[in-house]
Ligand SMILES: Nc1ncnc2c1ncn2[C@@H]1O[C@H](COP(=O)(O)OP(=O)(O)O)[C@@H](O)[C@H]1O
């Protein structure tokens with residue numbers, strides 16, 4: 001990965017923000033999805049929200065970016081209410097979506113320039129510099145004129161991260177960054193997340209069901225089970241904790257005597 005010197009850096013790294021989630025509850029109809037969720041993310045930290053499919057991780061992310069409103073409780077980003085659009089105008093959040101969500105009809109450069117151009121964030125020359133700088137952070141300057149379909153899965157992930165960086169976020173969110181990737185590619189995504197954090201020192205929240213990723217990159221990991229925060233700990237503390245729910249999640253056992261797996 002290229003190390004970008006401070007002098008040449010065009011991406012302004014704003015002060016990383018703290019995120020505080022306080023007693024968040026959210027139901028859809030009769031189903032309570034988030035059950036009194038509370039945690040604090042420190043500025044510059046990589047905080048992982050880990051849990052099985054359906055635990056409520058994506059719902060939680062949608063509340064952080066202000067797409068969904070809680071029934072009760074609150075989320076503060078740098079002390080400001082995350083359910084207010086003004087907060088999100090003042091504090092930019094970069095999001096790396098699961099599927100990358102890149103447009104195949106455009107080049108990598110055009111994909112990255114789209115949002116800042118449409119929202120008139122900067123003049124054309126500044127956008128060019130920031131796009132190239134974001135690509136440099138993920139070591140992909142040479143891919144600027146390619147279309148996403150020409151890139152490998154790992155390169156597409158890097159483009160998706162660069163696109164999140166172009167807007168100079170203060171908070172970076174990743175939703176399942178390793179899903180649908182083979183283990184080797186998943187390891188490179190872990191390196192990518194660690195590199196981006198070293199280059200930018202951004203507060204990063206990573207939502208994942210991937211226990212290897214969580215243990216590799218998290219400063220701290222929150223285990224979300226069925227809408228509730230079960231434990232918040234460092235990866236080492238989690239590994240050493242002999243709580244059965246934690247160990248079941250970290251090391252799921254397949255019971256071949258279970259009638260579901262028995263041949264009839
Ligand atoms: N808009 C919605 N309406 C009703 N139920 C929803 C909605 N969004 C999510 N859910 C439910 O909330 C639960 C958690 O979903 P989600 O946050 O996507 O899980 P995951 O941890 O896999 O990201 C699931 O049972 C899902 O069906």
Ligand SMILES: [Mg+2]
Pocket residue numbers: 057058059176
């Ligand atoms: Mg999800």
